[in-house]
Amino acid sequence: MARPVDPRRHEAxxxxxxxxxxxxxxxxxxxxxxxxxxxxxxxxxxxxxFHYFATKTDLVLAILELGTADTVEKAAAHEGRTDPAGxxxxxxxxxxxxxxxxxxxxxxxxxxxxxxxxxxxxxxEADDLAQRELLVPWVERGQAAGEVRTDLSAARIAAWxxxxxxxxxxxxxxxxxxxxxxxxxxxxxxxxAFLVGDRAATE
Amino acid sequence: MARPVDPRRHEAxxxxxxxxxxxxxxxxxxxxxxxxxxxxxxxxxxxxxFHYFATKTDLVLAILELGTADTVEKAAAHEGRTDPAGxxxxxxxxxxxxxxxxxxxxxxxxxxxxxxxxxxxxxxEADDLAQRELLVPWVERGQAAGEVRTDLSAARIAAWxxxxxxxxxxxxxxxxxxxxxxxxxxxxxxxxAFLVGDRAATE
DNA sequence: GCGTTAGTGGAGTGCGCGCTCCAATAATGA
DNA sequence: TCATTATTGGAGCGCGCACTCCACTAACGC
Numbered sequence: 001m002a003r004p005v006d007p008r009r010h011e012a013x014x015x016x017x018x019x020x021x022x023x024x025x026x027x028x029x030x031x032x033x034x035x036x037x038x039x040x041x042x043x044x045x046x047x048x049x050f051h052y053f054a055t056k057t058d059l060v061l062a063i064l065e066l067g068t069a070d071t072v073e074k075a076a077a078h079e080g081r082t083d084p085a086g087x088x089x090x091x092x093x094x095x096x097x098x099x100x101x102x103x104x105x106x107x108x109x110x111x112x113x114x115x116x117x118x119x120x121x122x123x124x125e126a127d128d129l130a131q132r133e134l135l136v137p138w139v140e141r142g143q144a145a146g147e148v149r150t151d152l153s154a155a156r157i158a159a160w161x162x163x164x165x166x167x168x169x170x171x172x173x174x175x176x177x178x179x180x181x182x183x184x185x186x187x188x189x190x191x192x193a194f195l196v197g198d199r200a201a202t203e
Numbered sequence: 204m205a206r207p208v209d210p211r212r213h214e215a216x217x218x219x220x221x222x223x224x225x226x227x228x229x230x231x232x233x234x235x236x237x238x239x240x241x242x243x244x245x246x247x248x249x250x251x252x253f254h255y256f257a258t259k260t261d262l263v264l265a266i267l268e269l270g271t272a273d274t275v276e277k278a279a280a281h282e283g284r285t286d287p288a289g290x291x292x293x294x295x296x297x298x299x300x301x302x303x304x305x306x307x308x309x310x311x312x313x314x315x316x317x318x319x320x321x322x323x324x325x326x327x328e329a330d331d332l333a334q335r336e337l338l339v340p341w342v343e344r345g346q347a348a349g350e351v352r353t354d355l356s357a358a359r360i361a362a363w364x365x366x367x368x369x370x371x372x373x374x375x376x377x378x379x380x381x382x383x384x385x386x387x388x389x390x391x392x393x394x395x396a397f398l399v400g401d402r403a404a405t406e
Numbered sequence: 407g408c409g410t411t412a413g414t415g416g417a418g419t420g421c422g423c424g425c426t427c428c429a430a431t432a433a434t435g436a
Numbered sequence: 437t438c439a440t441t442a443t444t445g446g447a448g449c450g451c452g453c454a455c456t457c458c459a460c461t462a463a464c465g466c
Contacts, residue, residue: 168366
């Protein structure tokens with residue numbers, strides 16, 4: 001028996017290909033990102049590529065799963081805090097910061113373009129679910145603490161926070177004048193106003 | 204001299220293909236929407252398709268241009284009104300209503316996936332410009348009338364209205380629980396709060 | 407050393423696609 | 437009616453792509 005799989009080696013190579021794939025997908029879109037281009041970017045042959053990923057779609061799925069895992073991981077960082085509204089704004093700010101990597105908005109667009117593939121749709125749904133499971137409990141705690149409006153359900157508020165985050169990402173990708181650094185604070189302020197609702201005017 | 208081009212016939216056929224293209228692009232994305240599928244949907248042969256559009260991309264551009272023209276047309280409808288904030292909210296509400304056609308969000312996603320094509324990027328930029336030229340003057344009038352916050356430039360406020368609209372569209376496309384009918388009013392209310400800013404709390 | 411197997415590159419393949427081409431038809435003016 | 441030309445369908449072509457195959461090397465246990 002010789003040459004057993006070294007998980008470290010294997011994972012490192014996978015990540016190298018994922019990184020190259022993220023770059024190429026972001027700048028050329030799904031159909032523009034040929035496997036040949038990804039291999040060139042990663043400095044490998046096509047044989048190596050398909051040794052690690054059965055199909056091009058599998059690479060996209062792997063990137064999405066890494067993103068979802070990252071979301072879940074970040075969620076744990078806020079465990080134990082007692083300011084629910086603060087947590088929500090921090091989470092939203094963190095997502096905004098993610099958009100600072102210029103590849104993220106491009107990749108999101110590329111993935112949106114192939115959402116008709118069932119596997120991709122499922123992965124995005126899983127990602128969306130992870131986001132909700134992260135947000136909703138904090139929204140509920142915020143409502144219980146009187147920090148967050150109660151005229152909307154927690155799920156609906158979470159959806160609207162996702163709306164702000166998605167719109168922000170899209171805007172950064174589209175509008176050169178719209179930068180993460182310049183608009184991040186306004187995002188948080190707008191989200192805060194939304195979380196509070198119009199109570200400020202009626203109380 | 205015989206058989207001169209009949210502009211009415213010509214335009215009607217073009218619109219028929221545009222309509223079929225919108226349907227197929229929305230449900231299958233750009234790469235999934237083969238010209239053969241579009242022809243089948245439209246009930247025509249491929250020869251006819253390429254008689255009206257030189258390339259598949261040209262069809263996408265034609266759809267985008269129709270959308271931009273529609274935006275400009277709608278802008279004219281508000282000419283003469285004296286309630287700038289009301290106009291802005293009506294415009295935003297109108298965009299939300301557009302999302303009620305289930306093909307629109309799907310098409311937007313499909314187009315986002317091929318934004319790396321220079322021609323598509325240019326068309327989207329033109330569309331964005333049309334939106335701005337529609338919004339910015341009303342924002343400025345609203346600021347002059349004291350209806351709209353003045354701590355942000357008119358251009359920035361317009362960008363944020365576009366952010367809300369884009370996020371709304373994406374959310375409708377993604378989340379089955381997020382419907383136009385159910386969320387339209389909240390969109391307008393959120394936009395109103397944003398336009399006013401936090402003056403309500405400080406005045 | 408030797409045997410074994412993971413890892414690697416790259417030539418090659420098959421297929422699905424956008425698009426071309428052309429014969430046939432329909433609609434007009436004369 | 438005839439001549440002319442826009443319009444139409446569909447057979448098929450060429451190309452670029454995802455993916456296969458295989459020869460080869462590198463790394464490990466013994």
